Amino acid sequence: MGGWARAVVSACLVGIPVSAALFFKYFDSESAPELISSDATKFWVEALSRQETEVKTAKAEAEQKLSALTLRVAELQGRLMRLDALGERITSMANLDKGEFNFSDPPAVGGPELSIEEVDYSPPDFRLVLNNLETQIQDRQQQLETLEELLANRKLLDDVFVAGRPIKKGWMSSRYGRRSDPFSGRVAWHAGVDFAGREGADIVAVASGVVTWADHRNGYGTLVEINHGNGFKTRYGHCKDSLVKVGDVVKKGQVIALMGTSGRSTGPHVHFEVYKNGRTVDPSAYIHRTSR
Numbered sequence: 001m002g003g004w005a006r007a008v009v010s011a012c013l014v015g016i017p018v019s020a021a022l023f024f025k026y027f028d029s030e031s032a033p034e035l036i037s038s039d040a041t042k043f044w045v046e047a048l049s050r051q052e053t054e055v056k057t058a059k060a061e062a063e064q065k066l067s068a069l070t071l072r073v074a075e076l077q078g079r080l081m082r083l084d085a086l087g088e089r090i091t092s093m094a095n096l097d098k099g100e101f102n103f104s105d106p107p108a109v110g111g112p113e114l115s116i117e118e119v120d121y122s123p124p125d126f127r128l129v130l131n132n133l134e135t136q137i138q139d140r141q142q143q144l145e146t147l148e149e150l151l152a153n154r155k156l157l158d159d160v161f162v163a164g165r166p167i168k169k170g171w172m173s174s175r176y177g178r179r180s181d182p183f184s185g186r187v188a189w190h191a192g193v194d195f196a197g198r199e200g201a202d203i204v205a206v207a208s209g210v211v212t213w214a215d216h217r218n219g220y221g222t223l224v225e226i227n228h229g230n231g232f233k234t235r236y237g238h239c240k241d242s243l244v245k246v247g248d249v250v251k252k253g254q255v256i257a258l259m260g261t262s263g264r265s266t267g268p269h270v271h272f273e274v275y276k277n278g279r280t281v282d283p284s285a286y287i288h289r290t291s292r
């Protein structure tokens with residue numbers, strides 16, 4: 001190679017990259033810097049520290065979420081314990097069979113059983129713990145609702161239990177059974193008991209029920225009849241006024257009528273009858289009973 005050729009080659013080897021670099025630097029100053037420059041080193045250091053910060057933030061966030069979850073689990077466990085305690089208290093209060101409501105076991109329920117193979121296996125994690133807790137809480141809720149229903153029914157049974165007197169003030173003036181008729185003087189059957197009192201005195205329902213008659217009825221004068229279910233009915237005759245109407249739901253002890261002397265009566269009194277499965281029975285047995 002001659003001197004000229006050598007000069008041209010050198011110019012190409014040195015000049016072209018330099019001019020190319022200058023060219024790119026001029027036209028594309030925003031592009032990523034070349035490797036092995038101080039700028040590049042700075043760039044990568046910055047990128048690394050940025051990533052480090054991101055990792056730290058992510059880790060802190062994860063820890064925060066974890067402690068929030070732990071707190072939530074602890075809260076749920078606390079609530080469950082309180083529910084269990086409440087359930088046990090109610091069970092003992094209601095004198096219910098402990099075996100029937102064992103609050104440490106889930107209630108007996110039906111449904112197809114899935115074998116372990118059919119269920120997706122996932123390692124125990126917070127979601128699993130939370131799901132278990134949720135199921136337990138639902139179980140307890142169901143148990144408590146059943147208990148509530150049972151207690152409500154028991155209260156209802158107590159209330160429809162025919163017992164006590166149909167008046168607040170007054171005295172028994174005639175017993176149930178054979179007696180001489182106050183009008184004819186002949187021996188007749190008295191299908192109820194009479195309570196004498198002041199005209200306009202309160203007549204109360206001896207048990208909860210539904211009013212099935214509230215009107216004049218031959219012989220009875222103004223009559224109120226209440227159906228208590230379980231085959232029981234009560235009748236309150238010779239009223240001055242009925243304070244209820246057919247279809248009304250009345251509570252035990254509710255004032256349903258005012259004492260009078262309507263119908264076949266010789267003075268202010270209530271003629272009180274108790275029906276059991278369609279036949280009158282001696283009301284005195286029901287008047288004096290206090291518990292089932």
Ligand SMILES: [Zn+2]
Binds near residue numbers: 194272
């Ligand atoms: Zn009577």
